[in-house]
Amino acid sequence: xQKTFKxxxxxxxxxxxxxxxxxKRNKQALVFVSTKSSAEAEAERISRKIRVKDSDKRSLEExxxxxxxxxxxxxxxCQRLALCVKKGxxxxxxxxxxxxxxxxxxxxxxxxxxxICATPTLAYGINLPAFRVIVRDLKRFSGPRxxxxxxxxxxxxxxxxxxxxxxxxxxxxxICVAQTQxxxxxxxxxxxxxxxEEILSKLAVEPVLRTYVLSLxxxxxxxxxxxxxSFFKKTFYAYxxxxxxxxxxxxxxxxxxxxxxxxxxxSTDYLEATLLGRRVSQxxxxxxxxxxxxxxxxxxxxRIISPFSFLQMISNTxxxxxxLTVRAxxxxxxxxxxxxxxxxxxxxEPSMFEPEYEEYLKSIKTAMFFLDWINEVxxxxxxxxxxxxxxxxxxxxxxxxxxxxxxxxxxKLIRLHGLIREINKLRVRLKYGAKEELLPLLxxxxxxxxxARKLYNNKIKDLDDIRKADITRLxxxxxxxxxxxxxxxxxxxxxxxxxxxxxxxxxxxxxxTRYDEKSS
DNA sequence: GGACGGTGAAACTTCAGGTTGCCTC
DNA sequence: GAAGTTTCACCGTCC
Numbered sequence: 001x002q003k004t005f006k007x008x009x010x011x012x013x014x015x016x017x018x019x020x021x022x023x024k025r026n027k028q029a030l031v032f033v034s035t036k037s038s039a040e041a042e043a044e045r046i047s048r049k050i051r052v053k054d055s056d057k058r059s060l061e062e063x064x065x066x067x068x069x070x071x072x073x074x075x076x077x078c079q080r081l082a083l084c085v086k087k088g089x090x091x092x093x094x095x096x097x098x099x100x101x102x103x104x105x106x107x108x109x110x111x112x113x114x115x116i117c118a119t120p121t122l123a124y125g126i127n128l129p130a131f132r133v134i135v136r137d138l139k140r141f142s143g144p145r146x147x148x149x150x151x152x153x154x155x156x157x158x159x160x161x162x163x164x165x166x167x168x169x170x171x172x173x174x175i176c177v178a179q180t181q182x183x184x185x186x187x188x189x190x191x192x193x194x195x196x197e198e199i200l201s202k203l204a205v206e207p208v209l210r211t212y213v214l215s216l217x218x219x220x221x222x223x224x225x226x227x228x229x230s231f232f233k234k235t236f237y238a239y240x241x242x243x244x245x246x247x248x249x250x251x252x253x254x255x256x257x258x259x260x261x262x263x264x265x266x267s268t269d270y271l272e273a274t275l276l277g278r279r280v281s282q283x284x285x286x287x288x289x290x291x292x293x294x295x296x297x298x299x300x301x302x303r304i305i306s307p308f309s310f311l312q313m314i315s316n317t318x319x320x321x322x323x324l325t326v327r328a329x330x331x332x333x334x335x336x337x338x339x340x341x342x343x344x345x346x347x348x349e350p351s352m353f354e355p356e357y358e359e360y361l362k363s364i365k366t367a368m369f370f371l372d373w374i375n376e377v378x379x380x381x382x383x384x385x386x387x388x389x390x391x392x393x394x395x396x397x398x399x400x401x402x403x404x405x406x407x408x409x410x411x412k413l414i415r416l417h418g419l420i421r422e423i424n425k426l427r428v429r430l431k432y433g434a435k436e437e438l439l440p441l442l443x444x445x446x447x448x449x450x451x452a453r454k455l456y457n458n459k460i461k462d463l464d465d466i467r468k469a470d471i472t473r474l475x476x477x478x479x480x481x482x483x484x485x486x487x488x489x490x491x492x493x494x495x496x497x498x499x500x501x502x503x504x505x506x507x508x509x510x511x512x513t514r515y516d517e518k519s520s
Numbered sequence: 521g522g523a524c525g526g527t528g529a530a531a532c533t534t535c536a537g538g539t540t541g542c543c544t545c
Numbered sequence: 546g547a548a549g550t551t552t553c554a555c556c557g558t559c560c
Contacts, residue, residue: 035535037549094537120536139546141535147546284540325534387534395538405541424545443545 011049014177018134019046019115027131028108031117032158034137039091040080042136043117047087056112060086063107070099072450075380077389085113092118095389123157133162133174138187152196203237206250207286207318213254217264218273218281225255225269261291276413283406289317293407296346297416305419307374307426309344312367314403316347316360320396323362324369324386334361337368370400374429376449397430404430437461444489446482466490
């Protein structure tokens with residue numbers, strides 16, 4: 001239902017006016033924008049003009065300081081969010097650390113945070129309704145065609161967040177912001193009065209089809225071309241397009257590829273997955289990626305293997321996209337890096353004139369980012385150098401781990417056992433973002449990259465050193481609870497009450513006195 | 521006169537998001 | 546294509 005009402009024009013900015021009005025009514029709002037930096041900038045703009053209720057001030061400061069403490073060293077993004085949260089405003093996008101997302105979501109549900117400026121993430125998956133939804137951007141950049149209007153379905157998804165029946169809202173309001181009169185007309189006709197788009201089957205997309213064809217054969221659901229075809233005839237794709245001839249042609253080509261890649265065998269009409277094919281299917285890998293990984297791994301015996309070898313190998317897969325973009329001024333530097341790592345690269349460099357070259361450069365930059373991470377570069381520097389935000393780092397690391405695990409599994413089947421250990425080491429280093437020298441210490445529970453580094457720099461380099469270390473010294477480095485836990489993990493228990501912390505006369509300093517060892 | 525901070529125009533840069541595996545060194 | 550960010554020139558203020 002469309003509704004007309006006036007909102008006080010206190011500022012030049014429409015979003016700001018609507019937010020001010022929402023707060024005056026003691027309600028909350030979600031603002032949807034098209035990019036991460038827009039979400040941050042809009043939140044900042046609103047927070048500069050908003051006055052916080054005295055009763056909320058203290059709680060907001062607490063949340064703000066929690067936001068700041070999520071990482072060991074807060075990044076600019078953390079500081080920006082913390083400042084906004086102090087004013088009861090927040091931004092939300094995939095670049096946020098998951099703990100920060102949770103803080104924002106929970107405190108919005110509590111009613112403490114009044115406005116969230118978000119990218120479309122918030123409209124999907126997360127149940128976070130608000131009295132008002134403000135859709136600021138209805139256009140989004142999409143590749144070579146420039147700015148495009150978003151689908152009606154997506155618009156409806158945004159609007160669906162309006163209204164909180166749990167909080168006795170009788171209705172919710174969704175407000176679009178139009179820049180021009182013609183935009184206004186378009187919004188009313190296309191979005192408000194228009195019909196949502198038809199839902200299209202994604203089956204015709206080759207990576208998806210490839211994966212399903214292999215999985216049908218691997219699970220022995222279909223063992224002949226006819227069985228495969230009769231399966232696909234019953235899918236939504238067939239119902240929608242009816243062009244089975246085209247689908248048949250694509251499937252035939254996929255079967256040829258799978259056979260050539262040794263994922264299936266064909267005797268007369270009978271299709272069977274090989275051991276390798278079955279594993280590829282279990283790992284949910286696109287067979288194309290799996291074949292690429294196998295080719296790279298087989299190349300390893302002629303190369304000088306280093307962590308960069310594997311990092312670049314996985315960075316060049318479709319799964320890890322979008323890769324980090326290479327700026328014009330970085331070209332020379334990246335090319336230098338290729339020369340530097342030449343002998344260890346498992347994925348060969350395409351010619352400069354090939355269309356893949358651009359992606360190859362990106363894969364090198366992405367691998368460099370991973371390498372910096374495992375060399376303990378902190379997140380503020382990663383944000384500065386690579387423009388990658390903490391939340392995005394986590395997402396990339398998770399993908400990298402899956403691809404490396406898959407590579408390990410493939411190594412087992414193609415008898416490259418020598419590589420498994422190396423990949424495993426790399427996975428632990430990626431998980432913690434730590435240099436190789438910290439690996440022994442990382443085996444302990446409650447010890448991550450920060451604590452391990454602290455121990456290592458204080459000459460406690462492995463489990464034996466920890467065993468020999470004085471509990472007092474360990475407590476100074478790790479704190480009491482962690483020190484006790486670490487010792488306990490090595491079978492050394494201490495009577496807790498006998499470790500006393502004596503306040504030093506000098507302010508703020510603590511020193512430990514006696515300790516008693518129960519057993520070792 | 522020089523250091524410093526604030527301001528605004530111009531140039532430059534960048535553009536949403538997410539599931540899958542296994543259990544272990 | 547448009548919004549956000551960075552850069553840089555310019556100006557006023559203070560010491």
